[in-house]
Amino acid sequence: DVKVTQSSRYLVKRTGEKVFLECVQDMDHENMFWYRQDPGLGLRLIYFSYDVKMKEKGDIPEGYSVSREKKERFSLILESASTNQTSMYLCASTITGGEFTGSYEQYFGPGTRLTVT
Amino acid sequence: SQQGEEDPQALSIQEGENATMNCSYKTSINNLQWYRQNSGRGLVHLILIRSNEREKHSGRLRVTLDTSKKSSSLLITASRAADTASYFCATDHGGAQKLVFGQGTRLTINP
Numbered sequence: 001d002v003k004v005t006q007s008s009r010y011l012v013k014r015t016g017e018k019v020f021l022e023c024v025q026d027m028d029h030e031n032m033f034w035y036r037q038d039p040g041l042g043l044r045l046i047y048f049s050y051d052v053k054m055k056e057k058g059d060i061p062e063g064y065s066v067s068r069e070k071k072e073r074f075s076l077i078l079e080s081a082s083t084n085q086t087s088m089y090l091c092a093s094t095i096t097g098g099e100f101t102g103s104y105e106q107y108f109g110p111g112t113r114l115t116v117t
Numbered sequence: 118s119q120q121g122e123e124d125p126q127a128l129s130i131q132e133g134e135n136a137t138m139n140c141s142y143k144t145s146i147n148n149l150q151w152y153r154q155n156s157g158r159g160l161v162h163l164i165l166i167r168s169n170e171r172e173k174h175s176g177r178l179r180v181t182l183d184t185s186k187k188s189s190s191l192l193i194t195a196s197r198a199a200d201t202a203s204y205f206c207a208t209d210h211g212g213a214q215k216l217v218f219g220q221g222t223r224l225t226i227n228p
Contacts, residue, residue: 033215041220042205043160044218048214103214105162109159113157
């Protein structure tokens with residue numbers, strides 16, 4: 001079974017702190033994603049990575065950065081946490097689909113609920 | 118925005134009844150996927166239907182896709198209390214394995 005783990009289930013940080021959220025997958029997936037989930041807004045893509053050291057911005061990258069030094073690990077960084085970054089953060093991974101098959105299912109971690117005070 | 122819309126936003130039914138959720142999207146897709154999320158947890162993949170498929174089954178789940186109407190439905194038959202969760206559709210519009218998620222339907226099964 002694919003397993004995606006996230007470093008913390010709950011996290012409380014102060015405004016202005018630098019925050020690291022870690023995600024690790026154990027199935028050698030090429031693609032990894034960071035989403036945030038807010039009530040009424042569904043899941044929104046922050047950043048994704050399709051290979052080591054490769055990254056692309058998603059729909060809401062402002063205030064975030066990412067790092068992917070190893071294939072299994074994808075980190076989300078909040079350079080200076082703000083209260084509007086209080087949210088549930090979800091990491092996911094998937095293999096690379098083909099031109100005619102499209103994407104495959106994404107495997108999600110349990111989520112990190114971050115509160116910035 | 119390509120984000121899909123789900124309908125209804127919330128659904129409450131009695132155990133044993135069938136539950137139907139709908140998803141609409143705006144631009145052409147490679148495939149459409151449905152996910153379940155139990156309260157405060159990550160999402161779990163339920164089923165994937167490709168753009169050239171019209172219907173797919175998995176256990177008590179039945180998914181239909183109408184690309185001409187840009188819509189899909191998820192039917193859960195003979196619902197159980199354990200089906201209580203939020204259900205999300207996600208669409209693949211091509212490129213880089215990205216999915217666009219809808220806002221979800223919160224399903225409550227009453228015993």
